[in-house]
Amino acid sequence: MIAVEGLRIVAGSAVPVDDVSFTVGAGRVLALVGESGSGKTSTALALLGEARPGTVVTGSVVVDGSVGYVPQHPGSVLHPVRRVGSLLRETARHAGVPRAEVRAAVRDALCRAQVADPDELLGRHRHQLSGGQQQRVVIAQALLGGARVIVADEPTTGQDTPTRRRVAEELAALVADGVTLVLCTHDLALVRALADDVVVLRRGVVVEGGPVADVLGTPRHEYTRALVAAEPGVPGVRGVRPSPDVSGGTRCAPKVSGGPPLTAGVPVLTATDVTADHRARGRSRRALHGVSLELEVGARVALVGRSGSGKTTLARVLAGLHAPSSGTVELRGEPLAAHLTRRRRDQVAAVQYVFQDARASFDEHRPVLDQVARTALLLRGHADAGERARACLARVGLGADVVTRLPRSLSGGELARAALARALLAEPEVLVCDEVTAGLDTLTRGGILDLLAGTDAGLLVVTHDPAVVARLAEDVVVLDEGRVLERGPVAQVLADPREELTRALLGSPVPTPTR
Amino acid sequence: MRGRLVPGLVLLAVPVLVALLGPLLASAFSARGVAFGGTGVLGGDFVGRDVLGQVLRGGASVVGVAVLATAVTYAVSGPLALLAATTHRRAVDEAVMRPLDVVVAMPSMLLLLLLVPIVPGSALVVAGVVALINLPDVVRIVRATALAVAAGTAVEALRMQGEGVVRVGAYVLRSVRRVVLTDLGTRFTGALYLVASAAFLGVGLSADDPNWAVMVDANRDGLFVNPAATVVPALLIIALSVGANLTSDRLLGGAR
Amino acid sequence: MTAVLPRSRRRVLPLPGSLGAYAVRRLGLGVVQVLVVAVVVFLLTDRLSGDAAVVIAGDDPDPVTIAALRAELGLDRPVWVRLGEWLGGALSGDLGSSLVTGRAVTAVIADGLPVTLLLAGLTLVVLVPLSLALGMLAARREGGPADRVVTATTIGLYSLPEFALGVVLVTVFAVQLGWLPPTGIGVADPAVFVLPVVVLLARPVCSLSRLVRAGMVDALASDHVAHARRVGFSDRAVLWRHALPGALTPAVQQLARTTDWLIGGVVVVEAVFVLPGLGTALVDTITARDVPVVAGIALVLACGTVLFNLAADLLARLLNPVAS
Amino acid sequence: ACSSGPAAPAVGTPRPGGTLRAAFAGSGATETLDPHTQNLYAELARAKMLYDKLAEYGSDLSVVPRLAERFEPSADQTRWRVPLRAARFHDGRPVRAADVLASYARILGPTPGMRGRSGLATLDLPNCRAIDDRTVEFALKAPYAEFPNATAALGTAIVPEGATDFDRAPVGSGPFRFESFEPGRRFRVVRNPEYWEGAPLLDAVELLVSNDEAARVNALLGRQVEYAHDLSPTTAAGYADRVVVTRLPRSSMQSLAMKVDRPPFDRPEVRQAMYAMVDREEMVRTLLAGSGTVGNDLYGKGFRYYADDIPQRTYDPDRARALVRAAGLEGVRIPLDTAAAGSGMVEAASVLRDQAARVGLTLDVVTGNASTYYSDVRDEGVLAVYRSGALPIESHISQRLLSTSATNFTQWRRPAFDALYAQAQATGDDTARTGLYRQMQQQLHDDGGFLVWGFSDFLVGSDPRVGGIDPTAPANTLDWARFDRVWLA
């Protein structure tokens, strides 16, 4: 059982969490919801008895029993040197699993965390896992740990729809076993499916709380109503907050002047027959098998696929971060060097990539604004780079008070948006976004999608979120085990998916209620 | 935090002040007496010179050689290591590392014994050889430590922004600063050590030169007749290196 | 017509980038390294002032005698001729013989090697656990009393060169207390090695433990260690199994240099404690300008260094999977 | 000067038995047992145990016949008849005239590195002959009144005819028999009961090698050895209460070698300035810590023929300063070569530089390479720190001061001086010869290139149980390192 009373977190002059109180009974599920930066992660950390550096926590937090934690950014908590298997086995042994059963227990936990090929993954290092795989390994670790209380921060962000559903089922099974669960999420469908109670946070303050059915069913507070209304699948309703202005003001990515005329139907970026390999344990594994892709001027293409299907790999090949084993990438008919450092500056600017792990993509020692502004200066030579950066960051919803801080004091969603702004400032012709909206609440996500829709850049959006596909993309490419499974206009694919997998991936985003 | 800085700083300040101001005062202490005898406060050294005078004169060269050698080592090897760690061209990495492998395989004592006598008695040559000896070690340590950072997402993001070698290098360096600074501290100590060892092996600075490290060697025969002649310079050297290392530790500790 | 290799043939070599391939490549390189070292040493020793003939003549440097000696020893021939001859011999396993005594270089090496190996081996056996322990002790509480004591002691010991430390230890433990033999003169007592090993340790323990500490402090502040704590692993487990593996890279690089420090230390320690090993032989033969012996010893030392470096590099790759 | 300190030997009367362990400095792996190529004190001590020479130097460097019964010159000093003592080699063969001639032939033969060659060079070998098994007759190329000196010189040991294996199975006629040898480490010999001068007292002697002086002392203190050769005055002072220190007087000459054929030392007044500038008392006090005496710019104080009636030079800074000024040497930098080729050489340079500075002379100390130092300064440079072990005055002159000398460190080449030397060697009469040596020394004292500021003692440390160490014999002489006379109480 968990009891939080008057929790207040002070960070200098800011108060990320103010007077938060709630209780969670044993074996019950509490969901913390709220927009990006509302204080979910801060509260979750307080439950673990931790504080971000530079913050002071007051109030009382009582938690019965050991706490398992699934952090929002799973990449950094996995050991950089030890293999996944060794880590999980140690966790199992620590949880008291008898020696002889450790292997089986680890396998079982990975299966429950929806890892398809546990044996393959056990021998990998953390950097050899895809984003979703890292997350599932961390979940498996939490499952193995045998804690009676689990705090899960966005446990399903990086997962494809079927996986997300099954992870939710596993969590439900845990709760059925009497585990207490605190869930920080922006995924209201997950909340409905899993949670007993919900606490709605806004700017660190509880705006509303109570049983799920009451709060989400008949939201009393305007903010909650907006959150619910912005939920995908419920078209027509926008957030109460004015969504970022797409038409006027400083545009992050104005038309590239002086370039060739931008006419639709002209391919900007072409990838031909790209194969790519990863090395693990001295052996080579093929991640992409001859993928071809053509992106036209201003086109908006969604790239979907199961976790681990090679989406990030493809995106990185296009961006010049991973050298393909064969195949070519061309920009307006001109071949691009396999590696970024050998591309010309204008080519780098033309093809920009937003990293899947936003936190890892920032230099932890410099303020976010300074880092973001460098793009405008270096790639576009704007003398007023600072101003432009400020404006662009404001358009993704990040105020000056936030962006002048160091990355570690920004929330996950805030950093994701800053990373997007950083890429937009390059005024790219092609923008490759790797799960930029994965960590965002419904409200913020709406704004960001509008912003993306308004740019002139060709977009290749890697996503697990059918709503994003529906809302943003014109075409969709489905990747499976490194091969293109299906492609076509969104409407057509959505209406009549040829493959079972496509149906599963782009099907109902809402997990079937399990309890 | 402030208070914790004090012991290190005091340890550091004593030898540094003696080294800097000593030469100005030294002329007052140049009487010559019997070997390891004499009338000075600290007695005489192995040729009967006033130990106090020698101590006052002998700091500048020790500190100078050690600082110079360490500075040269890092000025050359830091950029090389960062280049090797951050480059995406294997050829560049190899071009940096393989020649160094030859120096690495060369026993450093042998380098000292063979290279220093080329210009006997020159502090600059000693500093140069000490730097050369340390060079491959530093490159290897910094490169190895930096590799993990250089392969990270943050560096990719910097490249994606069009950042060049300098900024990428600066970021990587900053991420590995603790290891680098720690290594720098021990290299500095190591430079002191090598100067003294060279004296012991009969190469490098002449036993006659005022230099704390050399004094330790030259006067050790008189350890029982006039302990001050060996112990005082040895203590100053210890204070210098312990002080430097404690201070750098503390500064790093405060920075996080 | 193009012949197609049978499938199996293509797989004979380990994949580029695999540990095995790396080791093979490095070994090949090692042979080159060792030869280059031998050549450089040969040339450098040769260009030191004077030559074996002058040294043999000593304080009676009669030019006629010296000239005769030179002719007899073949020193009147150009250096590259002698180098070529020596290299040719070395490649076929014959390291030549001493200019001064005519003894086979291999015999000189065989005389000195056991003592040196024993010293180095004993030191290594103590070194690694000791520096790990000290480094971790210091890192547990950065800036705490243990940290400061460990730092001050290791640095202090390292600031004292081996000969000074040796003098102090001998005076206290051998001459005053009489617990241990002061020198290795004419004795075969294993106790002779105690003090030399202690002296030899001072330097590497300092650099190693400091680097272990630096790596550990960073690792202990990292997310994955924080997470290991959350999982509830014991302090020991967190320290040894979670913080340490990621913290070792710089220390392993430094460990790779141990052979080198040991050679340096051994030269001095052997002199102070009168242990007739390779270090002493090296100094003596350099003094005597006995070029073939110096080059031969350098060859042996370089082999040791190269092998040890290789081992450390392999370990480093295991510890740094991202980079490999 | 003999033993000092409270640890006086309590050794009683000579007593046979026991093994003496002695620590010497050596040269490690490059050491050899060949008695004809030796250089180091350790090697000399080893040779002395295994071999005999025809003669040795006494404590005043006069010749003491050994295997030779006596030396009988012809009137013109060109033929020397030498009857041999009845002695046997360790393998039982007698020492014969043929062995002597074979040994000298080997020394004068083509093998390089023979130490005795320069002394024996006057031998007219083809005309030397064995009169009978026990008598040799030497023929010389020129008159050489001091020929016996050559038979006592370094590297003139008598080995059996045909001997080749010196390192593994050396056979001599000396007081000890070979047992084992590891270069740079250990050398062991056992008593030769049939030694012609009577069997040694000790059962065995082990000679151990350590180049580090501190280690030798420590070994002595730690009872790892009973005899430690060549200690520094400082150590001797520091441990006076725990070990017995024997001072072997005047074992080495401490000097400066000025090259008289080149500026600035080609001008006699500059040499005069140098003579006056050096404060010899201070040098002896600070550098030798009292273990030595001042010199009078002449070699061989206390040795036979030494001209001790020439007045002692004194310290006169004013005169020196005036001379320096007059010579216009103020502000001129003169390089002073030195190297750690012998103990105290670097230190001497340091003190001399300071003393020179007091009279306005600037000496730049250049520390060179120890192992090649003497060859480096033989013909190069102008001023060098120079140190020499004990030799007869005649040898010093013939090797270093004649126009024909191969190692003329001062470039002193004076026909008049050469003539005096030749005359002395042709003179059979001792008094007349003494007079000639007096004249030569007067010339050297007046404006020679050697500035001999002192003579240092050699210090030997020993365990209080060791008896029989002769305190009057300079290093290199007969009674130095004479282990056949030593006993363990």
Ligand SMILES: Nc1ncnc2c1ncn2[C@@H]1O[C@H](COP(=O)(O)OP(=O)(O)OP(=O)(O)O)[C@@H](O)[C@H]1O
């Ligand atoms: N050290 C700090 N100084 C100032 N503000 C801070 C600091 N640390 C965190 N914050 C702010 O506190 C707020 C709450 O952060 P938190 O990570 O809890 O948000 P979150 O609800 O988890 O958001 P997300 O959904 O984006 O992950 C953010 O706006 C963040 O910028």
Ligand SMILES: Nc1ncnc2c1ncn2[C@@H]1O[C@H](COP(=O)(O)OP(=O)(O)OP(=O)(O)O)[C@@H](O)[C@H]1O
């Ligand atoms: N460095 C690497 N070494 C070995 N295997 C790797 C490496 N990086 C990725 N992989 C593997 O390659 C496959 C494709 O990975 P990729 O990151 O492209 O997946 P993804 O489609 O982006 O997945 P997610 O949706 O989980 O991010 C995965 O199976 C992954 O485990």
Ligand SMILES: [Mg+2]
């Ligand atoms: Mg969060």
Ligand SMILES: [Mg+2]
């Ligand atoms: Mg991915």
Ligand code: NI
């Ligand atoms: Ni790359």
